[in-house]
Amino acid sequence: MSEPRIIVLMKEVPDIDLVTISDEGRLERENVPSVADPFCMMALGHAIRMKKDMGAHVTAVTMGPPHAEGMMRRCLEYGTDEAILLTDRAFAGADTLATARALGCFLKGQNYDYVFCGVQATDGDTGQVPPELSSILEIPIYSYVSDIDLTDGVRMTQMYEDECLVIDAPPKAVVSFIRYPETNIPLPSMTDFIDARKKDVTVMNAWMLGMPLNMIGSKGSRTRVTGIATVLKRKKEPVFIEGNDVSLAAKEILKEVGI
Amino acid sequence: MSGCSSGSCSSGSCSSGSCSGGSCSSGDCDSTLPPGILAAYDLEQDTADGVLVYIENDGRSIHPSMKGLLGKAREISSGRVFGILFAGVSGKSLYDELFSCGVDTIYHMRNSSVKEFQPVTYAEAMADVCHRVGPASILFSATPQGRELAPLVAAKLGAGLTADCTGLESDGRKLIMTRPALGGNILATIACDTFPQMATVRPGTFPDPIPEEGRRGTAFSRPYKTVMEKKVVSKERYTGKDDITSARILISLGNGIRDRETVDRAYELAERIGAFVSCSRVLADNGWMPYSSQVGQSGKTVSPDLYIAFGISGSVQHMAGLRAKRIISVNKDRDAPINGYADKVIVGDAKHIIAAMLKSLEE
Numbered sequence: 001m002s003e004p005r006i007i008v009l010m011k012e013v014p015d016i017d018l019v020t021i022s023d024e025g026r027l028e029r030e031n032v033p034s035v036a037d038p039f040c041m042m043a044l045g046h047a048i049r050m051k052k053d054m055g056a057h058v059t060a061v062t063m064g065p066p067h068a069e070g071m072m073r074r075c076l077e078y079g080t081d082e083a084i085l086l087t088d089r090a091f092a093g094a095d096t097l098a099t100a101r102a103l104g105c106f107l108k109g110q111n112y113d114y115v116f117c118g119v120q121a122t123d124g125d126t127g128q129v130p131p132e133l134s135s136i137l138e139i140p141i142y143s144y145v146s147d148i149d150l151t152d153g154v155r156m157t158q159m160y161e162d163e164c165l166v167i168d169a170p171p172k173a174v175v176s177f178i179r180y181p182e183t184n185i186p187l188p189s190m191t192d193f194i195d196a197r198k199k200d201v202t203v204m205n206a207w208m209l210g211m212p213l214n215m216i217g218s219k220g221s222r223t224r225v226t227g228i229a230t231v232l233k234r235k236k237e238p239v240f241i242e243g244n245d246v247s248l249a250a251k252e253i254l255k256e257v258g259i
Numbered sequence: 260m261s262g263c264s265s266g267s268c269s270s271g272s273c274s275s276g277s278c279s280g281g282s283c284s285s286g287d288c289d290s291t292l293p294p295g296i297l298a299a300y301d302l303e304q305d306t307a308d309g310v311l312v313y314i315e316n317d318g319r320s321i322h323p324s325m326k327g328l329l330g331k332a333r334e335i336s337s338g339r340v341f342g343i344l345f346a347g348v349s350g351k352s353l354y355d356e357l358f359s360c361g362v363d364t365i366y367h368m369r370n371s372s373v374k375e376f377q378p379v380t381y382a383e384a385m386a387d388v389c390h391r392v393g394p395a396s397i398l399f400s401a402t403p404q405g406r407e408l409a410p411l412v413a414a415k416l417g418a419g420l421t422a423d424c425t426g427l428e429s430d431g432r433k434l435i436m437t438r439p440a441l442g443g444n445i446l447a448t449i450a451c452d453t454f455p456q457m458a459t460v461r462p463g464t465f466p467d468p469i470p471e472e473g474r475r476g477t478a479f480s481r482p483y484k485t486v487m488e489k490k491v492v493s494k495e496r497y498t499g500k501d502d503i504t505s506a507r508i509l510i511s512l513g514n515g516i517r518d519r520e521t522v523d524r525a526y527e528l529a530e531r532i533g534a535f536v537s538c539s540r541v542l543a544d545n546g547w548m549p550y551s552s553q554v555g556q557s558g559k560t561v562s563p564d565l566y567i568a569f570g571i572s573g574s575v576q577h578m579a580g581l582r583a584k585r586i587i588s589v590n591k592d593r594d595a596p597i598n599g600y601a602d603k604v605i606v607g608d609a610k611h612i613i614a615a616m617l618k619s620l621e622e
Contacts, residue, residue, distance in 0.1 A: 038557075096422075100414060104293040122557050122576075124440070126422035128410040131378070135414035136295035140379055140487045143407045155492060159551075160403045165375065168490040179543075179550055179557075210291040222419030226435075227448035238588070238601040249589075249605045250615035256565060256587055256603070257508060257532050259620070 003055045004154075004171060006047045007110060008080070009103065009117040009129075010062040011037045012071050036071050039118020042177040045185035046148055047116050048079050052186055054150060057081050059110075063091055063102060069201050076196040077188045088205040093218030096124075100132035102216040105209050107137060113171030119144055119178050127176075134174035142169055146180040295414060302416065303393055307454035308432060309338035311394035313385065314357065314365075315404055318349050323505075324400040326360050328460055330468030332398055333361030335429035341392055343368060345381055354478055359470040365478040366392075375491055376404055382411035384483035389416060394455050395432040401459035409459045419451035421458045427465075434458065439579060461560060463504065503552055508534035509563045509583070511554060512609075514541045515570015515590060521610045522547050525569065528613055531620050537561060539577045555580040569609035573597025 015035045036044075050056040059082040060075035062068050072083040084106075091102055107115065115137075120127030134141035142156055149155040149166075156169045159178060169175065188196075206216060214220060241252055310332040315322035332340050342362040344350050350367055357365055366388050373380065389397065389412070397412065399405035401423045413420035426437035426446075434456040436449045451457070503509060510529050512522060522542070529536045538548040540555055554561050556579040566583035573588075573596040581600075588601035589609050598604045605612065 095419065096410065097413060097417070097419065100410075101296055104296060105291070108291065108293040120557075124422075125556055127406050128413070128420055128422055131407055131410035132414040132420075134379075135382065135411045136293045138293070138295050140489065141407065141411065142489070143378070144403055160376070163494055163496045165489075165494050166492040168492060212292075215296065222417070222452050223421055223449050224452060225447050226450050228440075229446045229448070236600060236602060238598055238604045240593070240604050240606065242593075242606045244607070246607060246611045246615040247619060249607055249612050250619045252603070252605065253567060253587055253589070253612070254532070254616060254619060256567075256585070257534075259532060 003057060004050065004113040005057045005111055006050060006059070006114045006116055007107065007112045008040070008044050008047045008058060008060045008075075009115065010040045010044065010060050010068075010071060010075060011118070011121045011123075012062065012064050012068045013037045013121055013123040034067070034071075036074070037118055037121045037123070039120060039122070039177065039179060041118075041185060042179050043116040043118050043175075044075065044078060044080075046177060048186055050148070050150070051079060051081075059084060059112075061086065061103075061106065063087070063099065066203075069203070072201040073196070076199050076201070077193055078185065079188055079192045079195075082202065083199070084202045084204060086204050086209070088207075090206040090211075090213050090217045093221065094216060095221035095223045096126055096128035097132055097222055098216050098218070098220035100129050100136055101220055102206070102209075102211060103129070103133055104136035105211045105216075106204070107133070109209070115174045117174065117176050119176040130174050130176040137172075137174070139172045139174060141174045141176070142167065143176045144178050145175050146178055302389070302418075302454055304454055307393050307395045309341060309392065309394050309396075310336040311341040311343060311389065311392060311397045311455075312362070313397070313399045313405060313408065314342045314344040314353075314362075315400055315402060316344065316346055316350070316353060318346050319352075321353055321356065322400060322402060322462075324402065324460075324462030326467040327463065327465035328398060328400055329357070329360040329362060331427055331460070331465040333468065335396070335427055335434065337395065337429065337432050339363040341366065341388075341394060343385055343388055345373070345376075345384075347371065351478075354476075356470070358474045358476040359472055360468055361471075361474075363476045364392075365476065367478055367480045368483050369480055370483050370485065373485060373488075375489070375494070377485065377489055378404075378407050378411055379487040379489075380483070380485045381408055382415055383486045384481075385412050386415040387483070388481070389455060396434045397455050397457045398427075399457075399459045401461050405459050409457060413457050416455060416457075418453065418455050418457050421449045421451075424458045424460045425464050427458065427460065463560070463562065503535050503537045503554065503561050504559055506535035506537075506561065506563050508532065508565045509537050509554075509561060509567065510534045511537040511539070511566060511568050511571055512542055512548065513539040513568065513571030513577075515572075515609045516542065516547075518610070519547055521613060524613050524617060528617055528620075531617070534567075539571050539574070568597055568601070569613065571595075571597055573600065 012034045047058045058080045060080040061084045063086040144159045145156045147157045158165045343366045345368045399409040421436045424436045428435040542548040543550045543553040555577040560580045562582040566586045586601040587603045589605045
């Protein structure tokens, strides 16, 4: 197979590791920076590897607020050929179906062999957009992919709950990646950096994509959040065991185990 | 909307349930819109009733999470409970169990050429059954299979779907779903605008129902056709898999573990005391532990009787996946967030305490 065209879907999320809970049980989200979702970074890593190994053409795409342009710039620095930001107020408030529809409208007009994405994003954890998108585009979905093998066509390893499958994955398809420690994103080289400076992030809105406004954003959504409740976690008063006697501590734990 | 209530709307001429404004009633948007948007079924809204459940199975037994889900489906259904079962002839042996858990009607989908879980094929067949049955709600277990299949069906039906619910209630035919968000600190209540209403449900959320022995129901056997079949080159079942979700005792390792040897020792210890080993995200990210052993929002939800946390700080992320009856925290930091949830806190170094436990077991 020669030079596949890959579109990588990126998402910017709040760095959830830095979100803390106040003593009143409120979430402290102020000043938490946005980062590229780690699952998306897996997808980007595989795409960049395919670019370096077999000359794939890689386009990174995100749907998000205008400030996501920074993340898209970094995608260019990692070596993507193009970076596209879909931004419009009309996209706001979309549930997974409306998101998939908007992305579907964009992809319909693109020439691609694979759509790479993370299996889910760390902010919502729904994992629904990739299959919904594949259904809308009427192409197969390969979920939970941990690795790609290019020696004999394109083969992918899928990790289900209790079995792993190696499958033939001919184009066109949506592929969602899980995080797997063996995959590292090739670090950008100096030339990638310099090349990135010559490129621009393409910004597109709903009008340019010819999207019917009643299908996207909150209007196109079929689910509504009707209520939000903060879960006040029960705070405990634990028994503290201190001191330097590790064998005492060890016995204390083993007692709990029942030994 | 009931513009097109029979069969599938294959062409753009039918304003599917998804475009309420009807802007795509003219043919021109066929060219700019992806085909799957237009090919949505328009389920009859007034008569949709009952609950359809996807029965995950391996041909011999149903998935452990199914019973609890079926029990809940029975409880919330205003009408019948339908089960859709993809299995070979051997699937018949599951009927009695399904009926006893509350299923009224089984759609046993059979195609002898399908050996594996084929998401696109299954989704197509399910959409077909949905059209015939007209359920008010469709439920899946939020397993890897369910989480892949449900969105495919949802997009086909143009239906709203809520992921990974931990609560389901009904108000007549309306489904009220709750799911944790932002690391489990917020519970969002979600409703769908149209029927069918769809949800995947976190495994182990609802208790198994008391089986009603001898309860009968109806089973239909139906063939289905394959669509975009996935070509499987090889298949491997995980052997000796530590399923941390079923563990009674978990030894869990976090950022406080600074060398790989301690990880090995923890496995040794686990074997001695009949526990499984899990971890927080850091250890999965650096490759010392598999992601399948990660507890937390982006990992698994565990509910052991005893959770022994070694060097785990207790981030919002991590705590979202933890429902232990009892927590012991071993941490150098007296003020680590996890200590606020622990029953017992041992202030000390995880490495030394693991070693001391092994030593004490030898004595």
